[in-house]
Amino acid sequence: xxxxxxxxxxxxxxxxxxxxxxxxxxxxxxxxxxxxxxxxxxxxxxxxxxxxxxxxxxxxxxxxxxxxxxxxxxxxxxxxxxxxxxxxxxxxxxxxxxxxxxxxxxxxxxxxxxxxxxxxxxxxxxxxxxxxxxxxxxxxxxxxxxxxxxxxxxxxxxxxxxxxxxxxxxxxxxxxxxxxxxxxxxxxxxxxxxxxxxxxxxxxxxxxxxxxxxxxxxxxxxxxxxxxxxxxxxxxxxxxxxxxxxxxxxxxxxxxxxxxxxxxxxxxxxxxxxxxxxxxxxxxxxxxxxx
Amino acid sequence: xxxxxxxxxxxxxxxxxxxxxxxxxxxxxxxxxxxxxxxxxxxxxxxxxxxxxxxxxxxxxxxxxxxxxxxxxxxxxxxxxxxxxxxxxxxxxxxxxxxxxxxxxxxxxxxxxxxxxxxxxxxxxxxxxxxxxxxxxxxxxxxxxxxxxxxxxxxxxxxxxxxxxxxxxxxxxxxxxxxxxxxxxxxxxxxxxxxxxxx
Numbered sequence: 001x002x003x004x005x006x007x008x009x010x011x012x013x014x015x016x017x018x019x020x021x022x023x024x025x026x027x028x029x030x031x032x033x034x035x036x037x038x039x040x041x042x043x044x045x046x047x048x049x050x051x052x053x054x055x056x057x058x059x060x061x062x063x064x065x066x067x068x069x070x071x072x073x074x075x076x077x078x079x080x081x082x083x084x085x086x087x088x089x090x091x092x093x094x095x096x097x098x099x100x101x102x103x104x105x106x107x108x109x110x111x112x113x114x115x116x117x118x119x120x121x122x123x124x125x126x127x128x129x130x131x132x133x134x135x136x137x138x139x140x141x142x143x144x145x146x147x148x149x150x151x152x153x154x155x156x157x158x159x160x161x162x163x164x165x166x167x168x169x170x171x172x173x174x175x176x177x178x179x180x181x182x183x184x185x186x187x188x189x190x191x192x193x194x195x196x197x198x199x200x201x202x203x204x205x206x207x208x209x210x211x212x213x214x215x216x217x218x219x220x221x222x223x224x225x226x227x228x229x230x231x232x233x234x235x236x237x238x239x240x241x242x243x244x245x246x247x248x249x250x251x252x253x254x255x256x257x258x259x260x261x262x263x264x265x266x267x268x269x270x271x272x273x274x275x276x277x278x279x280x281x282x283x284x285x286x287x288x289x290x291x
Numbered sequence: 292x293x294x295x296x297x298x299x300x301x302x303x304x305x306x307x308x309x310x311x312x313x314x315x316x317x318x319x320x321x322x323x324x325x326x327x328x329x330x331x332x333x334x335x336x337x338x339x340x341x342x343x344x345x346x347x348x349x350x351x352x353x354x355x356x357x358x359x360x361x362x363x364x365x366x367x368x369x370x371x372x373x374x375x376x377x378x379x380x381x382x383x384x385x386x387x388x389x390x391x392x393x394x395x396x397x398x399x400x401x402x403x404x405x406x407x408x409x410x411x412x413x414x415x416x417x418x419x420x421x422x423x424x425x426x427x428x429x430x431x432x433x434x435x436x437x438x439x440x441x442x443x444x445x446x447x448x449x450x451x452x453x454x455x456x457x458x459x460x461x462x463x464x465x466x467x468x469x470x471x472x473x474x475x476x477x478x479x480x481x482x483x484x485x486x487x488x489x490x
Contacts, residue, residue, distance in 0.1 A: 009305045022313045022388070025349075026413035028319045029468040029481035031435045035413045059316065061309045146409035178435050178483065180464065198438075202320045217436035217483075219318045242440050 010057040010090040016040055020058040020213070024204060027215035032177030033145070039211040049082060049107055050208025052124030056105050056232035057177060058088065059204070065093045067101035072109040072250065072267035079107075096270050105109050108171075110192040112271040117218060121188045125207035128214060130174045130184040151184050153225060157269050161230055170235060176223045177216060188288075190251045191235040196222040241266045244275035296367075298334055299313045300347055300375040311348040316468065318479035322436045323409070323443030325425045325478045335367035337393045341472040343371070350378040350389055354469045357387035357404075357416075385454050391419045396447045401455045404467050412464040415482075422446060425478050430456075431488035432480070440487070443478065445471045456486045 008014065016038075023037040042050040060066065061208035066086055070079040074096040082105060083094050095101050098111040107124040115121060131141045134152045142151070153174055160168045173190035177183050183194060186205060196203065196216060203216040216222060226232035240247040240262040249271065251264040301307035307330075314328050334343035350356055354479055356378050369380055380388050387406045392398045404416035422445040429444025432452060449455070459466045459482055466482030 009309075014305060014308065015351055015353075017312075018308070018349060019353060021316075022349055022354070023413070025319050025417065025468070026415075028436075029483065030318065030412050030464050031483065033412060033464060036411075059309075059313065061313060142410040198412060200438075202316070217481075219438045220435035280344055 007089045008238060009062070010060045010086065011043075012040065012054065012057045017058045018056075020054055023213045024055070024215065026216050027204070027213050028202070030088065030181075031216055031220050032181030032183040032214060034207075034214045036213040037211055038214050039208045042208065044081070044085075046093060046209040048078060049105070049124035051206030051210075052105050052107065052118045052122050052208075053082060053085070053206075054124045054208060055204050055206035055213065056082075056086065056103060057090075059122070060090055060092060060103060062090075062092065064102045065095050065100055066236070067098065067104045067270075069104065069106045069109060069111065069268075069270075071273075072111070073269045090288075093151070097274070098268075099271055108186045108188040109250065109267060110188060110195045112246075112266070112268040113274075115195075115199060117200040118286060119201040121199075121201050121203045123188070123203065123205045125184070125186040126209070126211040127172075128184055128205065128207040128210050130172075130182050134166075136226070145181060148180065150176075153182055153267050154227075157225060157227070161227070165233075167226065167230060173232075174225050178221050179223075182225070183214065183216075188200075189235060189250060190224065190232075193224045193232070194234055195224070198222075222284065237264070239264055241272060241275075244272045244279070246271070246275055297370055297374045298332070298367075300332060302331060302342070307344070308348040310343045310400050312393075314477060315345060315348070315479070318470065318477050319468070319481050320436050322434065322480050322483050322484050323427070323432055323441035325427060325443075325476050327475055328472070328477045329475070335365055337365070337421070338362060338368050338371070338391070339472050340449060341475065341477055342391055342421055345419055345470065345472070345477070346372055346378070346389065346391070347375050350376040351411050352377040352379075354388040355379045355381045355385045355386050357381050357384050357390040359390070359392045359394060359398065362391055389419060390416050391421070393421045395420050395422055395445075396449060398449060401459050401467050406462060406465040406467055409465070412466070415465070415467055417468045417470060419472060420445070420448075421472050422448065423473065425471055425473055425476055430486055433481040433487055434460075434485045436481070436483070443480070445478070453486055456480065456484065460485050470477050 023035045068083040070076045070080045098113040105122040172187045205214045224232040250267045252267045328341045335413045397404035469480040474476040
């Protein structure tokens with residue numbers, strides 16, 4: 001018997017999927033609010049995307065095309081193994097091209113190519129509670145969310161400024177969703193925060209160990225927290241990608257030898273590859289984002 | 292009634308449920324957008340095939356479903372829902388995760404259903420409201436899922452429904468979420484919808 005035939009479609013049993021689907025519908029109806037769900041044990045350790053995998057398994061259909069990225073990259077361990085997991089248990093099509101994917105699971109970046117309506121972006125979330133390091137008790141953080149009492153978070157950002165002269169949070173940068181809930185956008189670099197605002201794609205967040213699901217419907221206002229005199233600033237790079245030459249994208253530092261040699265390249269491998277393919281095919285300058 | 296008389300459910304439960312769920316997710320993510328919900332099941336009237344397929348896809352032994360009087364009067368409907376989902380049927384509206392309404396003109400007020408608690412606003416009822424027509428005109432909505440403004444209306448509904456929708460939004464994050472169904476279509480109005488113009 002083939003792998004796909006020996007498991008239920010997409011690994012999870014139907015009752016689990018229904019439970020997650022109900023949680024997802026409530027998550028979309030209350031943007032930024034963390035819906036508790038009965039997270040299952042998955043055949044991978046916590047921290048490897050058990051939440052994201054359960055969300056993906058519950059939304060995936062036979063005609064979906066899945067892309068999985070790990071920090072922008074399609075070909076690192078986590079991405080490859082999750083992609084294979086769904087190839088084997090669901091028998092669905094997979095891709096590395098952002099524009100071809102209907103469902104994209106990510107840890108933790110948002111692809112450089114703009115997402116479109118109808119696409120679903122699934123985030124793997126380690127710690128869904130943005131207030132957790134400020135208040136360890138779940139009963140208290142629940143109450144703070146209920147009362148919309150977010151003073152703690154502003155004090156934290158203020159202390160950053162007092163100590164460093166600027167807001168030193170560079171990833172998992174807290175956002176306010178549609179003027180109500182403060183949400184942890186997962187440890188996505190703050191460079192990607194502006195892409196969440198009014199994004200045409202549906203964004204779903206799954207935290208397996210912490211047993212929480214939350215969501216951003218398409219076209220939802222997502223504001224990174226800041227102060228009038230210290231406005232939010234996404235990370236900027238003073239150079240372009242060493243391979244494709246793109247600017248204004250998120251870069252990874254790659255050490256090339258043991259004598260301090262290094263290069264900065266696109267974190268989004270699909271974006272980098274398509275830019276390079278375009279440059280060699282057309283031989284013309286690249287200004288537009290490839291779709 | 293013998294079990295052999297229960298109308299058939301999904302032909303392919305795994306993929307049919309997934310398709311129905313994705314339509315519902317899409318509807319919830321795009322308030323006011325009307326989508327076709329093709330389904331082959333034939334539940335006992337007056338339960339629509341669309342409403343029945345939502346129950347089959349989402350309800351199970353962990354949920355509680357409330358049926359309005361029109362639906363509750365037909366024993367075959369309770370039998371159908373229980374047989375295919377294993378869900379509990381309740382007469383207490385505030386207990387229900389899902390409520391199905393076949394006679395929307397005389398439906399109870401939205402506040403009669405569970406609207407969650409401030410700590411757990413998700414513990415609220417999703418109403419499946421069967422109507423005759425859905426249209427992309429009439430009321431104007433803004434809110435998450437809507438790029439600028441969405442026009443949407445359903446009929447028939449109680450005359451004070453726009454005021455009820457506004458009150459439902461005013462209680463955010465508490466509130467109920469609405470899925471409207473016709474014989475072939477679905478559309479949703481989650482609690483985030485702000486009604487800006489009642490036509």
